[in-house]
């Protein structure tokens with residue numbers, strides 16, 4: 001609290017220069033916040049539009065007082081670049097504190113030397129050669145996804161594909177991160193699946209309403225108790241998996257007293273999951289079991305909501321743009337013909353147009369709608385001295401939709417991502433995976449997963465969106481989501 005008030009005191013004077021919505025003492029601008037998530041999102045959007053494009057003081061930044069706590073949202077790409085590329089502004093803002101209570105101080109939220117060491121240690125676990133071990137999981141879970149959807153095809157009834165995608169992404173991340181088959185697509189382990197999903201909802205409420213930051217109110221609202229119970233449940237699940245996985249590696253002679261590098265044959269046989277790699281690094285990096293747990297839980301947190309939402313938006317958009325959908329299908333038909341075979345890695349490389357569609361949908365609907373940083377030192381920007389410890393928020397939305405960067409900013413136009421178009425653009429016009437030293441370590445994983453799962457979908461089905469994008473309500477929770485799901489009509493394709 002002392003730190004917050006120090007920041008507020010130091011920020012008050014310089015922040016006068018930055019435009020933003022009207023604030024009152026102590027409550028800030030919160031008294032104006034819409035309660036409904038979707039309306040709140042629209043309100044933020046309008047404020048950004050007004051204060052960055054219309055207001056006479058406009059300067060590419062918007063100030064917002066969250067109660068007595070100041071936040072500055074940065075919009076212009078050059079300012080965003082200054083922050084994201086800096087090697088000295090790597091600290092996550094305090095709105096990640098609640099996430100930390102669940103996943104611990106893993107890669108997503110840690111800072112300083114700990115983050116640096118972990119990032120270096122974990123980067124090889126996302127190397128192309130390691131990711132190829134996961135291809136079989138993407139393929140199997142993707143095949144299961146279309147199998148589950150099949151009963152809804154040709155019924156001409158609307159189906160919300162979001163729960164199907166969520167379970168598919170959950171099965172994928174659980175097996176690749178922990179080596180555990182959750183089988184939530186066929187009703188397995190729903191307690192864990194539901195707990196993870198509910199935790200994300202509670203975190204979003206906490207981040208939005210500062211009154212919940214006070215423990216008596218947090219617990220009186222009952223959210224605090226529910227949160228603690230679910231955290232215990234999910235943490236215990238991961239601890240249990242770690243113990244099991246260690247025993248299995250010991251039994252197979254892979255985890256020994258001596259440091260051991262897996263042989264080609266062992267890798268081929270075992271297809272190590274992320275946790276296996278951590279267990280093999282454990283001794284050399286002096287990691288405790290809790291260190292392992294926080295990294296595994298970080299991947300569980302960061303690696304399934306993001307991808308299921310991204311796949312949902314891509315499907316929604318393709319369901320609304322039949323010409324582009326037909327192009328995706330033509331590309332897949334050229335690769336697979338009439339065959340039902342599993343996609344291999346060479347096939348995935350050939351899905352060039354599908355990849356453009358995925359990138360374009362991440363432009364219009366970036367799964368992570370904003371990231372936060374706490375300034376580790378004073379920063380001068382646009383003639384304003386932003387003080388140390390100030391919270392900065394960066395959203396890809398503004399640059400992703402700015403007419404100066406995109407030929408057709410509000411349309412779904414995958415040719416925004418031809419090699420020529422992409423190389424001619426400002427590098428910070430597009431950053432769904434963030435950028436700089438703290439960018440998303442899982443972006444190649446995410447893209448590969450999306451391509452495999454969506455290729456199954458569009459090989460088997462033609463889809464029509466029930467509502468046009470973005471007509472239906474979208475809410476920027478921690479991850480961007482549609483308020484009423486991804487409603488589609490699904491038709492089997494007959495080759």
Ligand code: HEM
Nearest residue numbers: 107108302303306307310367368371433434440441442446
């Ligand atoms: C479409 C899917 C995804 C999107 C849009 C996405 C986006 C992002 C963004 C914007 C960040 C930066 C967050 C910040 O600075 O606060 C981030 C970080 C991160 N992501 Fe992803 N992500 C995706 C999928 C994944 C997957 C599948 C994994 C893991 C398997 C993953 C693991 C991580 C981790 C560990 C970090 C923290 C990196 C660090 O701070 O060093 N993400 N992601």
